[in-house]
Amino acid sequence: MQEVHEILGSILVWLDAFLISTYRLFSNPVSGFFFGTFMLTLWCTLIGELTTLGVARINRKYIKKLEQESIRLHNLSVKAIIHKDKESYRACNKMANEAWGKYFFATIAQGSASIWPVPFALAWMNTRFGDIEFELAYPIPLLPEVVGYPAVFIPMYILVRICFAKLKPWLPFFHGDDAPKLRRPGQEEEKMITWADVDKHKGLPG
Numbered sequence: 001m002q003e004v005h006e007i008l009g010s011i012l013v014w015l016d017a018f019l020i021s022t023y024r025l026f027s028n029p030v031s032g033f034f035f036g037t038f039m040l041t042l043w044c045t046l047i048g049e050l051t052t053l054g055v056a057r058i059n060r061k062y063i064k065k066l067e068q069e070s071i072r073l074h075n076l077s078v079k080a081i082i083h084k085d086k087e088s089y090r091a092c093n094k095m096a097n098e099a100w101g102k103y104f105f106a107t108i109a110q111g112s113a114s115i116w117p118v119p120f121a122l123a124w125m126n127t128r129f130g131d132i133e134f135e136l137a138y139p140i141p142l143l144p145e146v147v148g149y150p151a152v153f154i155p156m157y158i159l160v161r162i163c164f165a166k167l168k169p170w171l172p173f174f175h176g177d178d179a180p181k182l183r184r185p186g187q188e189e190e191k192m193i194t195w196a197d198v199d200k201h202k203g204l205p206g
Contacts, residue, residue, distance in 0.1 A: 072190055132149055
């Protein structure tokens with residue numbers, strides 16, 4: 001147990017030295033703080049995106065299964081209402097809503113993997129910059145006149161995430177999904193039947 005604590009302690013010391021190094025690249029402490037915080041938000045974004053990518057690869061089959069099940073039940077409910085089978089429609093629609101709920105929350109949980117580094121980054125910043133305060137040049141509603149490091153980190157993190165999303169199509173590892181397809185040869189994915197399709201074809205589309 002003592003060895004584990006020593007290893008963890010060494011990792012934390014190394015991590016602290018690594019993170020603080022970018023804050024010391026400028027002789028001006030204010031410039032160093034903003035640049036270091038920018039680099040920290042960039043690391044959080046990259047690690048979060050890589051985590052999301054890994055989770056997506058692991059859960060791909062399960063997520064796809066939930067999506068196809070939701071589409072299948074939705075299509076059955078549409079077919080039932082077209083054939084004026086109200087009981088089947090209610091049953092299929094209920095199951096479709098439950099399936100969509102599972103699919104929705106699974107994708108939300110998968111997406112939340114991208115922000116897990118943020119609380120750890122803020123906790124580290126508190127150990128280094130917990131006493132630092134910035135006086136706002138102009139008053140901002142709902143904010144005090146003096147703010148701390150989160151007021152710098154959070155807006156900067158949001159901005160970095162937005163810029164990263166814009167750059168994704170040009171990044172080789174993040175631009176798209178190049179993993180093997182789950183669909184078997186000759187197996188077609190079921191497409192969702194929309195009410196617009198029903199209205200256009202005056203019934204079920206061919």
